[in-house]
Amino acid sequence: MLSGSYADYAMPRADDVPSFKVDTQVTPCTHNPLGVKGCGEAGAIGSPPAVISAIVDALKEFGVTDVQMPATPCRVWQTIQNARA
Amino acid sequence: MYGFEYHRPGSLAEAAALLGKLGDGKPLAGGQTLIATMKQRLAQPSDLVDLGGIAEMRGIKVEGDTLSIGALTRHAEVAASAEVKQRIPALARLGSTIGDRQVRAMGTMGGSVANNDPAADYPAGVLALDGTVVTNKRRIASADFFTGMYETALQPGELITWISFPVPKRAGYAKFPNPASRFALVGVFVSQAANGSVRVAVTGAGPGVFRVAEMEKALAANFSVDAIAGVKVASDGLNTDIHADATYRAHLIGVMAKRAVAAALA
Ligand SMILES: Cc1cc2nc3c(=O)[nH]c(=O)nc-3n(C[C@H](O)[C@H](O)[C@H](O)COP(=O)(O)OP(=O)(O)OC[C@H]3O[C@@H](n4cnc5c(N)ncnc54)[C@H](O)[C@@H]3O)c2cc1C
Numbered sequence: 001m002l003s004g005s006y007a008d009y010a011m012p013r014a015d016d017v018p019s020f021k022v023d024t025q026v027t028p029c030t031h032n033p034l035g036v037k038g039c040g041e042a043g044a045i046g047s048p049p050a051v052i053s054a055i056v057d058a059l060k061e062f063g064v065t066d067v068q069m070p071a072t073p074c075r076v077w078q079t080i081q082n083a084r085a
Numbered sequence: 086m087y088g089f090e091y092h093r094p095g096s097l098a099e100a101a102a103l104l105g106k107l108g109d110g111k112p113l114a115g116g117q118t119l120i121a122t123m124k125q126r127l128a129q130p131s132d133l134v135d136l137g138g139i140a141e142m143r144g145i146k147v148e149g150d151t152l153s154i155g156a157l158t159r160h161a162e163v164a165a166s167a168e169v170k171q172r173i174p175a176l177a178r179l180g181s182t183i184g185d186r187q188v189r190a191m192g193t194m195g196g197s198v199a200n201n202d203p204a205a206d207y208p209a210g211v212l213a214l215d216g217t218v219v220t221n222k223r224r225i226a227s228a229d230f231f232t233g234m235y236e237t238a239l240q241p242g243e244l245i246t247w248i249s250f251p252v253p254k255r256a257g258y259a260k261f262p263n264p265a266s267r268f269a270l271v272g273v274f275v276s277q278a279a280n281g282s283v284r285v286a287v288t289g290a291g292p293g294v295f296r297v298a299e300m301e302k303a304l305a306a307n308f309s310v311d312a313i314a315g316v317k318v319a320s321d322g323l324n325t326d327i328h329a330d331a332t333y334r335a336h337l338i339g340v341m342a343k344r345a346v347a348a349a350l351a
Contacts, residue, residue, distance in 0.1 A: 006265065007266040015186070073333075
């Protein structure tokens with residue numbers, strides 16, 4: 001962990017995201033009498049690879065095949081420079 | 086946070102007298118920097134002299150070709166001011182890019198300029214616009230005011246009262262915000278004075294705000310984006326930190342300068 005506070009660690013804030021409505025879709029589990037499902041740690045398994053793949057796709061015209069996380073603006077720029085060199 | 090005494094003088098003279106007499110007193114404006122440093126125990130003033138009750142340090146005035154802004158004027162007030170938008174729209178825009186809504190509602194121009202954070206926005210505006218920092222003791226040209234990282238020409242106890250700007254022919258500000266803090270990773274303010282001379286001031290990139298002579302010369306001869314397209318800024322002495330290295334910051338100076346010129350011409 002290199003960041004000292006949230007002044008160094010970018011967190012999406014209220015004014016970074018569009019307004020949205022929250023709704024629930026109820027689909028009870030059929031394998032137990034309570035209908036409950038485990039959802040611990042569901043967090044961010046799919047989104048980082050999806051975002052990194054999107055960045056790599058956007059940079060394919062420069063010959064970029066991989067971008068290391070975190071994809072800071074500086075990191076993305078350096079990746080383009082290295083691919084061009 | 087350590088303990089301190091709180092004072093709220095009603096006039097500039099009273100504030101200056103208090104600061105002169107209190108051993109380790111500090112002026113408090115919007116508190117957006119000072120309170121955070123006190124919470125982190127990086128500052129421990131014995132006394133805080135709250136400037137908030139001093140009416141003579143607040144407001145926006147136009148006299149001839151000079152726009153003057155009181156030290157206690159909030160970033161949100163600068164951003165929304167019809168006088169600022171009409172005479173120096175780039176300065177109003179700069180105010181609107183500072184931090185977030187809460188910071189703009191509290192932070193003041195005087196506090197920001199006195200603090201001289203190497204990534205703060207106003208120092209670039211004050212330097213590029215050839216502003217004058219007016220204190221309770223004297224008038225300081227912007228070229229002499231910003232002396233280093235968090236360093237200014239202010240003496241202990243000296244208070245910024247107003248900052249005045251000659252209205253330029255045109256000006257533009259472009260900022261690449263740090264996505265976490267929203268301070269400038271690099272910000273460039275470009276201004277052409279009424280007499281045609283040009284100043285280009287850069288914040289966020291180095292240990293303090295600085296000018297780029299080569300761009301100024303090129304723009305004075307031909308105020309256009311193309312005029313500076315070939316100017317490369319060296320990365321020597323620029324900042325490297327977890328957000329960006331010096332080479333990227335040098336690259337951003339070129340990009341932001343072009344955007345600032347385009348904004349000035351828009
Ligand atoms: C989350 C966050 C994001 C921010 N983002 C940005 C940004 O994007 N760009 C940017 O430029 N800034 C940013 N800031 C800083 C902000 O602009 C502050 O308002 C500014 O640095 C200090 O102004 P203040 O009025 O709050 O001063 P204070 O915190 O009250 O004081 C700062 C210092 O200046 C001294 N001082 C205050 N007024 C005077 C005066 N009139 N005369 C002499 N000395 C004085 C104080 O003693 C203290 O040392 C951010 C702050 C936060 C908390």
